[in-house]
Amino acid sequence: MKKPIASVLIIDDESQIRRLLKITLGAEGYHVLEANNAKNGIKEAQIHQPELIILDLGLPDQDGYHVLQTLQQQGHHQCIVLSARNDENEKVKLLDAGAIDYITKPFSMSEFMARIRVALRVQTQQSKGSATIETHGFTIKLSQKSVFFDQEKINLTNKEYELLELLAQHKSQVIPYQILTSTLWPNHQEDAEHYLRTYIRKLRKKLAEKTDNTLIETIAAIGYRLN
Known part of the structure; x- marks a missing residue:
């Protein structure tokens, strides 16, 4: 069975x-x-x-x-x-x-x-995790909480890293706004959507410096995905 x-x-x-x-x-x-x-x-x-x-x-x-x-x-x-x-x-x-x-x-x-x-x-x-995630030329090393592009380390804040890791773990899959906000800001739901938009914008800017592709896609009224 x-x-x-x-x-x-x-x-x-x-x-x-x-x-x-x-x-x-x-x-x-x-x-x-x-x-x-x-x-x-x-x-x-x-x-x-x-x-x-x-x-x-x-x-x-x-x-x-x-x-x-x-x-x-x-x-x-x-x-x-x-x-x-x-x-x-x-x-x-x-x-x-x-x-x-x-x-x-x-x-x-x-x-x-x-x-x-x-x-x-x-x-x-969250319970299992994997040692490394590779996507679009980026390497995310979970044990080090670090992100690299062509062996060059990308300077991200802790929250920017957490957001990218979450998106990368489910690349090509849409993650609803509510899942992202409740995972990243469980105790600040009133302001969480504003925080999420702010960090998405910052993260897009930093990733765009390494690649011309728009990696993070907005799915209107639903959420985001790593394209």
């Missing part, structure tokens, strides 16, 4: 949503766990230790914000919020509390699956 790609826990009181996500995720090779309220969701997370949790905010027995806090305290840091609430302050609050992404209902299933894949790739790269 083929080993599942990863285990995903869906905490949502809408049976139709759980069924849709279970069918879609299952077809892609994920092991899917379900819970219809906060109490069962926290219990399932404790027992099965899923790699990713999909959390609805409007649960019948407890607000999703408090569930997220409980999950964070238990060490479950890979949590994507799924909600019909589309308030910007609400999003900031949840991302600042530790959610790695926020998806608003109704949602595109293809985009939803893409965000699942990105979240799990980021988790895998």
Whole structure:
């Protein structure tokens, strides 16, 4: 029997949503766990230790914000919020509390699956890592936290390096804004989008000094990728 790609826990009181996500995720090779309220969701997370949790905010027995806090305290840091609430302050609050992404209902299933894949790739790269990443003539040495172009070291700030490393680990793949900001500035979500634009601009300028190519591409309304 083929080993599942990863285990995903869906905490949502809408049976139709759980069924849709279970069918879609299952077809892609994920092991899917379900819970219809906060109490069962926290219990399932404790027992099965899923790699990713999909959390609805409007649960019948407890607000999703408090569930997220409980999950964070238990060490479950890979949590994507799924909600019909589309308030910007609400999003900031949840991302600042530790959610790695926020998806608003109704949602595109293809985009939803893409965000699942990105979240799990980021988790895998952070836990495993590799000694060296090579892309577009640049060499990123993870153990040294250094970047070279044709053996010449590129002077980057710590945050510029972290941003480039994250993009390079998933080159040619779009990383949503929310993943980048929650990974790089987990405690400053209110200003994180401004920080991200600033560092993208600085990083592009430094990379452009070594190559004529536009390496970092903006995907409107979604995120960035190393082209």
